[in-house]
Amino acid sequence: MRSKYLYFAVFCSGMVTLAVEISASRLLGAVFGTSNLVWASIIGLILIYLTAGYFFGGAYADRRPEPSRFYRLLLLGGFFVGVVPLASRPVLRAAADAFDHLEVGVLLGAFSGVLVLFIVPISILGMVSPFAIRLGATKAEETGRLAGRMYGLSTLGSFVGTFLPDLLLIPLIGTTRTFLVLSAILMLVGLIGHAGAAGWRRTLPWLALPGLLLTLAVLLLRGGIKDSAGMIFETESSYNYIQVLEADGYRYLRLNEGQGVHSIYHPDDLDYDGPWEQFLAGPFFNPDYEEAMRIERIAIVGLAAGTVARQATAVFGPVSIDGFEIDARIIQVGQDYFGMTMPNLNAIAQDGRWGLAHSGFRYDLIAVDAYRPPYIPWHLTTREFFEVAAEHLTDDGVLVINVGRAPEDRRLIDALVSTLAVVFPSVHVMDIPYTFNTMVYATVQPTSFDDLAVNFNQLALSGNTHPLLLEVISNVLAHRQPLPVLGEPLTDDHAPVEWIINSMVLRFMLSGDYQEMQ
Secondary structure, three states: OOHHHHHHHHHHHHHHHHHHHHHHHHHHHHHHOOOOHHHHHHHHHHHHHHHHHHHHHHHHHHHHHHHHHHHHHHHHHHHHHHHHHHHHHHHHHHHHHHHOOOOHHHHHHHHHHHHHHHHHHHHHHHHHHHHHHHHOOOOOHHHHHHHHHHHHHHHHHHHHHHHHHHHHHHHOHHHHHHHHHHHHHHHHHHHHHHHHHHHHHHHHHHHHHHHHHHHHHHHHHHOOOOOOOOOEEEOOOOOOEEEEEEOOOOEEEEEOOOOEEEEEEOOOOOOOOOOOHHEEEEHOOOHHHHHHHHOOEEEEEOOOOOOHHHHHHHHHHOOEEEOOOOOOHHHHHHHHHHOOOOOOOOEEOOOHHHHOOOOOOEEEEEEEOOOOEEEEHHHHHOOHHHHHHHHOOEEEEEEEEEEEEEOEEEHHHHHHHHHHHHOOOOEEEEEEOOOOHHHHEEEEOOOOHHHHHHHHHHHHHOOOOOOOOHHHHHHHHOOEEEOOOOOOOOOOOOOOHHHHHHHHHHHHHHHHHHHHHO
């Protein structure tokens, strides 16, 4: 019976270890984002901490191969797993404020400090498997099979731990409480095992650990995850940390680290001087403006809380809109806080590429606004995706993409234009002033800025054009950009979008230009 419980303890240790790693990405992601660099830091350092645990665990087990000491490791590991989100909470709040003001020194210090907090629990959890093998080994000729079973069970537990926080715990109870649940599981396993090995009398003093953790949680878990000015709502989903802020009657949707506003809402204003309204100019690159006004169906990849959909409905009337948004919780937030209740909008909780590929409709306008700062999903930048989009456009359809850039670095725009030019006969570019956003328009028919200018004049003379549309087209004409020299297109096999963006961000930070924004 004791050997079976030892196996169970190893399984739980593996489960908690991977669950902590996944949860660590969410703990940090709310402030520092979910970039590849954040993920690499988490995975790399946790592997280092586990390596240290393997070495120390093996040595400790050889010196004191006692079951009670093994279960104390689980107790201590579980306790420090629960301490991590509590100790990091004030640090992360300070970092969130520093991120809003781009205080890079504070950010790096906070990021490093939080990662250091994982040294103790992860190193202790790394000690579990070698210690368990030492306890279970009774015959030298069976050591290999025993080690295989132990590491197999630990890996199976890790498999469960990979999905447990993301699919169940974090959406239901949030990141901090997920850490506390994982802590409770491990401490409970340790307490039961310790009682079986040393008796309840020697185990009772160890009950102080969960009691201490509960006390710390009651004292420190006050307020929200962030303390942002004007915050009226926050929640977590399987994909994002979600904030709704309000200032001067406007509501703003921010995700994760908050360095991008994904939607804006005001009940009486539709003009937000951002990328959302610029999508509306797309159909008017086609020569016949009357035909352009006959828009019947729009697709939005990256619906967020529905800003583009509200503007399109106001300008074009109740046209059918399919809005693809991978995060169902964001759709709910849009309906609750951003007036995203238009009857002509079909909000679909799916990945945009998959949803568009399986749509039974063709669209007059496809808007791609799917940034998860600083990244645009690479699978929405390739020739193959643009071919899918072209297949789902009408004969006069237009694909429009919101692209991020740095002030003097247009490599991502150049790569997307080069890729679009392989699929579409005409591609046009405009920069949105006072932002880091560029709009790229690709048309099924050959078109030009001259066509857009003619349509603008016709719309202005008609007298019944929505003023937002006139302002949008005027903005496109005023801030048009020349096309770059075409290069190698991005493909599903080779699309180094993350590399381009990482390099672009690093170059921007090293240039010191970010200091001018403070």
